[in-house]
Amino acid sequence: MKTRHSTYPIGKLLLHVIDQSGLDPKTCFAELGFTNFSKAIERLDRWLGYGEGNALLLERLQSSRFAIDANLLRQVMAENDVLLQRKREAATKHEENAARKGFEPRLEVIPEFSRPTQITMFSLTGGNRRFGTGLPNGISAWPWDDQLAYLKRVVPESFAKHQGRTYFTGKIVGYLYRATFDSEPVQLTVTGDLVTQEEPLSLAVSYLRLR
Numbered sequence: 001m002k003t004r005h006s007t008y009p010i011g012k013l014l015l016h017v018i019d020q021s022g023l024d025p026k027t028c029f030a031e032l033g034f035t036n037f038s039k040a041i042e043r044l045d046r047w048l049g050y051g052e053g054n055a056l057l058l059e060r061l062q063s064s065r066f067a068i069d070a071n072l073l074r075q076v077m078a079e080n081d082v083l084l085q086r087k088r089e090a091a092t093k094h095e096e097n098a099a100r101k102g103f104e105p106r107l108e109v110i111p112e113f114s115r116p117t118q119i120t121m122f123s124l125t126g127g128n129r130r131f132g133t134g135l136p137n138g139i140s141a142w143p144w145d146d147q148l149a150y151l152k153r154v155v156p157e158s159f160a161k162h163q164g165r166t167y168f169t170g171k172i173v174g175y176l177y178r179a180t181f182d183s184e185p186v187q188l189t190v191t192g193d194l195v196t197q198e199e200p201l202s203l204a205v206s207y208l209r210l211r
Helices: 009-020 025-031 037-050 055-062 070-101 119-124 144-161 203-209
Strands: 106-111 172-178 186-188
Touching: 009 037, 009 055, 009 070, 025 037, 037 055, 106 144, 144 172
Parallel strands: none
Antiparallel strands: 106 172, 172 186
């Protein structure tokens, strides 16, 4: 077995247990009841690389002569959970920063159906993005009335350009306008008029808001 490392507390502990067993890895895993060495190594690598994995490895370890002290294992798993949470938060923040940096104001369509008729083709063709419209980068700084006037012009143009339909989600029943990354999307009709907040959001709009 090649030399392995881990940045996770549980990964380091597992490597220590294997090292202290006095057995070569294949013999050690065989004693734990794993007959397929390659599969056993895959289970180990999951814990080493991601800090979490199939519980079977830990269960068999704890029922063997190599069992880890229960208090130590609880402590290590608690430390491991803290590190996992920190990494998840960092990944989420990184994704948000990337999305914020790449944000451009757009008009997105509200389709008739929230579920595509052909999911694979829908994904391969870029979803409904092609039916939306890019907007001027500085539009959020315009006076609100000027923004509405611009939308009133471009929405019907976009609707007519695509003949009021998408490929896999039916008719275009409205549009969403989002001027900045942090702003709530504004719902528009196919003629570019504002939809009053008292009117209920369609399932399609709710879906788009959660994306």
